[in-house]
Amino acid sequence: MSKISRRDLLQYIGAGGIGAVGGVLYGEGVQRKVELLIPQVIPPEDYSPGVATWYNTVCNQCSAGCGITVRIREGKAKKIEGNPVHPISQGRTCARGQAGLNALYNPDRIRTPMQNVGQTGAGRFVEISWDEALTTVGSRISRLKIEGKANSVRLLSGQVRGHLDELFAQFMDLLGSEHYQQYDFTYPGTIRAANRISFGVEQLPYYDIKNADFLLSFGADYLGTWLSPVHHSLAYGHLRQGRAGQRGKTVQIEPRMSLSGASADEWIPARPGTEGLLALGIANAIVGAGRYLGSDRDQWSVALEAYSPSVVSGKTDVSEDIIVRIAKEFSDNKSSLAIAGGAAAAGTNAVATVVAVNALNYLVGNLNQPGGVIFNSNSAFSTMPSSNQASFQEMLDLVDAMESGEVEVLLVNDTNPVFALPDHVGFRRAMEKVALVVALSTFHDETTQMADLILPTSTYLESWGDDAPDPGVGFPVASISQPVIAKLYDAIPVGDIVLSMARQIGGELPVSMHWSSMEEFIKDRWREEYVSRASDGEDQDFESFWRAALEAGVWGQPGAIDSDPSVPSSASIIASIADPESKFAGNESDYAFVLHPYLTATFLDGRGANLPWLQEMPDPMTSVVYGSWAELNPVTADEMGIREGDILDIESPAGSIRVPALIFPAIRPGVVAIPIGQGHAEYGRYAKDRGVNPINIVAPLMDDQTGDLAWAATRVKVKATGERLHIIKTGGVSRTLGRQILGPSNDHS
Amino acid sequence: MSTIVEKFRQYRKPGYYEKYDYHWAMTIDLDRCTGCEACMVACQAENNIPIVGEEQYAMNREIQWIRIERYWEGEYPNIKMNFMPMLCQQCDDAPCETACPVFATYHNQDGLNTQIYNRCIGTRTCAVYCPYEVRYFNWFTYTWDEPLEQQLNPDVSVREKGIMEKCTFCIQRIRIAKDLAKDDDRRRVRDGEVIPACVQSCPTEALIFGNSNDPEAKVTKMMNNHRGYKVLEELNTTPSIVYLTKAHS
Numbered sequence: 002m003s004k005i006s007r008r009d010l011l012q013y014i015g016a017g018g019i020g021a022v023g024g025v026l027y028g029e030g031v032q033r034k035v036e037l038l039i040p041q042v043i044p045p046e047d048y049s050p051g052v053a054t055w056y057n058t059v060c061n062q063c064s065a066g067c068g069i070t071v072r073i074r075e076g077k078a079k080k081i082e083g084n085p086v087h088p089i090s091q092g093r094t095c096a097r098g099q100a101g102l103n104a105l106y107n108p109d110r111i112r113t114p115m116q117n118v119g120q121t122g123a124g125r126f127v128e129i130s131w132d133e134a135l136t137t138v139g140s141r142i143s144r145l146k147i148e149g150k151a152n153s154v155r156l157l158s159g160q161v162r163g164h165l166d167e168l169f170a171q172f173m174d175l176l177g178s179e180h181y182q183q184y185d186f187t188y189p190g191t192i193r194a195a196n197r198i199s200f201g202v203e204q205l206p207y208y209d210i211k212n213a214d215f216l217l218s219f220g221a222d223y224l225g226t227w228l229s230p231v232h233h234s235l236a237y238g239h240l241r242q243g244r245a246g247q248r249g250k251t252v253q254i255e256p257r258m259s260l261s262g263a264s265a266d267e268w269i270p271a272r273p274g275t276e277g278l279l280a281l282g283i284a285n286a287i288v289g290a291g292r293y294l295g296s297d298r299d300q301w302s303v304a305l306e307a308y309s310p311s312v313v314s315g316k317t318d319v320s321e322d323i324i325v326r327i328a329k330e331f332s333d334n335k336s337s338l339a340i341a342g343g344a345a346a347a348g349t350n351a352v353a354t355v356v357a358v359n360a361l362n363y364l365v366g367n368l369n370q371p372g373g374v375i376f377n378s379n380s381a382f383s384t385m386p387s388s389n390q391a392s393f394q395e396m397l398d399l400v401d402a403m404e405s406g407e408v409e410v411l412l413v414n415d416t417n418p419v420f421a422l423p424d425h426v427g428f429r430r431a432m433e434k435v436a437l438v439v440a441l442s443t444f445h446d447e448t449t450q451m452a453d454l455i456l457p458t459s460t461y462l463e464s465w466g467d468d469a470p471d472p473g474v475g476f477p478v479a480s481i482s483q484p485v486i487a488k489l490y491d492a493i494p495v496g497d498i499v500l501s502m503a504r505q506i507g508g509e510l511p512v513s514m515h516w517s518s519m520e521e522f523i524k525d526r527w528r529e530e531y532v533s534r535a536s537d538g539e540d541q542d543f544e545s546f547w548r549a550a551l552e553a554g555v556w557g558q559p560g561a562i563d564s565d566p567s568v569p570s571s572a573s574i575i576a577s578i579a580d581p582e583s584k585f586a587g588n589e590s591d592y593a594f595v596l597h598p599y600l601t602a603t604f605l606d607g608r609g610a611n612l613p614w615l616q617e618m619p620d621p622m623t624s625v626v627y628g629s630w631a632e633l634n635p636v637t638a639d640e641m642g643i644r645e646g647d648i649l650d651i652e653s654p655a656g657s658i659r660v661p662a663l664i665f666p667a668i669r670p671g672v673v674a675i676p677i678g679q680g681h682a683e684y685g686r687y688a689k690d691r692g693v694n695p696i697n698i699v700a701p702l703m704d705d706q707t708g709d710l711a712w713a714a715t716r717v718k719v720k721a722t723g724e725r726l727h728i729i730k731t732g733g734v735s736r737t738l739g740r741q742i743l744g745p746s747n748d749h750s
Numbered sequence: 751m752s753t754i755v756e757k758f759r760q761y762r763k764p765g766y767y768e769k770y771d772y773h774w775a776m777t778i779d780l781d782r783c784t785g786c787e788a789c790m791v792a793c794q795a796e797n798n799i800p801i802v803g804e805e806q807y808a809m810n811r812e813i814q815w816i817r818i819e820r821y822w823e824g825e826y827p828n829i830k831m832n833f834m835p836m837l838c839q840q841c842d843d844a845p846c847e848t849a850c851p852v853f854a855t856y857h858n859q860d861g862l863n864t865q866i867y868n869r870c871i872g873t874r875t876c877a878v879y880c881p882y883e884v885r886y887f888n889w890f891t892y893t894w895d896e897p898l899e900q901q902l903n904p905d906v907s908v909r910e911k912g913i914m915e916k917c918t919f920c921i922q923r924i925r926i927a928k929d930l931a932k933d934d935d936r937r938r939v940r941d942g943e944v945i946p947a948c949v950q951s952c953p954t955e956a957l958i959f960g961n962s963n964d965p966e967a968k969v970t971k972m973m974n975n976h977r978g979y980k981v982l983e984e985l986n987t988t989p990s991i992v993y994l995t996k997a998h999s
Contacts, residue, residue, distance in 0.1 A: 238956065241954075731814075
């Protein structure tokens, strides 16, 4: 026997030689992957044991688009921090952003493509290969395309921005289908629509909280869940203590105290659904007291005539004194800013409410001023398709289309409509009528459960992409999302799946969508942007720009405010003022309580519920973990004889849920608040069968103008069932009991 | 034993830490803190804090090196919420240190109250002595569902059943910064070179960390703010954390 040196042996093993020979002899296909006996004799680039490397990318836990930087050691992601040079996050993160690693290394990730072999919804999935999966989808779609039925292919995605959005649009366009839509429960559609009506621009402006002296928030939990919480928190810190000798004041108007309400100087629990009226009452007081000096003062007076503080006081249950005082403070401060969101922008009057709040901003002249509403310039990307966000009405239309058999193929990417729409909408049932439901998802949730085919997608930490944050920061910003570690399992980033599908379908698709990978596509698009922006004499070296942009994770043009700095005319704002009082489902005599579902800083709309760090993170206001609860005012609860932990039956005209009671001192009597996020029937071990989903009992009322779900416009009845449940809280004593632990001068309890 | 006791007495004399290069300290501005709990999750990620699970949580066996305490003030509708981040105060005269029968918790020359996991025998005495209730006990050897363990920070030990643990001011980050300073031939790390995980994540910049022996450090200046106070100061624990009380407009 010839001598085999150690090096040769390693080479054999390295090439899988010995195993392969054995395999051939016994006539078995050796399926095992080649594994190196001594891994990484030649270490990959950027890999030295014990030394951490950092990669910049974009967080995808909500739609704010914070830049993050991820610490990598030995090829594993160890920690997420904010990207210090990113204008949105400025080196900071929120709890959800931190928990991104729980998504990456989640034990419940889908690891291979799967096919449903049982009845739809029964969850009998078997593993299949990518070839098989893509062939199934590709052949089905190309047949429909040939038959001229491309419109029966629908793509429903979660909120996607940047060039992935363009890729989706292009894919559906080339296919010949007009049905590419996005659905995100948190999408601020009503705010955008209101801004179009008031200001003529359908966008999210930059609300300059940082430089405001007086912030008046109508239901917008800007510190917890609204639009861009990390950026707003940075701004809030500055508003409070960032300017020597000047401390900004904040006022929060909402029926149930949110994180932002807890931090506010003044918390005003106005009657739910009347927030817009209150805004108009304040506007009336501003104009009436001669605090508005515009030449069209008289027109304003006429438009606001019906909203005198005394009338508004009766409807909103906010005293006249407070309305007049807020009006005075709002117009006296140098930079005052009013914002609206949350439940105030989720009634049947949502758009009218935001329009009323916009009027306040106009009256104090803060448009395009520091500390006011600053309109965002055009997006950093020039070729963006317009928003495809589906309203609730359009989701109902989709359900109808599915029910009537119009939909042959439904592609669902990273959205969970079965959870985020009320049960009675029947999305789940309608999915059964669709011949082929393809779920592109990282996790197995209620929607993938109904799929015929599951294509596992990689997380944002393993994918290429880019983003133009919305709302922006007043100047063009674009971020690059890059894989920070090698991708895990047999999952593929969604952009690459779309490109593969295009190749599979054939025809003109692979010709127009010729990129071999998402990386190539993104780079190609950035090159185009770079070339189109580079002016004469500027450095034309794209490669070095690209490297620099990748390293920084973000590109921006501070100072390049190319939007129209002129202020919209008041005539359109005056004309747009409509009576902003919300209607409610259910009459007051039968349904005594207003249901106040709210997005939580922990799970947002439920997407964070599968992350164990977030399940163990106490709810910021109540310290509850691992479950759902219904908040009641202490006096109300006392009158009804309800104690903490009593299981309540909460019934709306649309359905009922059972949830334990929690006595919450900062909620309006007659309101019952239930956090959104728990109540998953699927979604992995940490989320499954835990708590309830209040969206299920939301009645199908919509905002009059946008057709968005009015999720804060449902009345309910509340009764105790007699059963009890132990609510898990981090507990502790909720009063300082004179211990002066909040500071010597700040203890009044 | 006698030498240990002698050293122990020595470092409890006032002014002991001023002789050394560092005295790590933190300020927490309650006027900036919004109670968002980003610090809590950041700490959990950085310091390999286990996920104890619902059942253990229900028995109050959670581990949170930093937590947010909530204090209500008043009644509806004139009600206010006050958040207060609470973590080990790194007391110069720490009651926990005198209590430990095996000297598993001691004070180091940087002014840190340090826990030696290998020495701890789990009597839990320190937790009883701590007036801030920031010491946490491992009732079990907690595990991570595969592959969550891949996230674990290699710079921090994973603790086992029977061990007390608490905030270290991210001592591993201090260690790294000191090493880098040494490589650079600098005697001290610069202000801002050490940032604990909670401070780094805090989106309102409520937390500031640094060396209070350096009169120019940001933290030293903040500690002298007129709003500054120490929690339960009357117990003479001499905390290294200064809170800045909420201001009013």
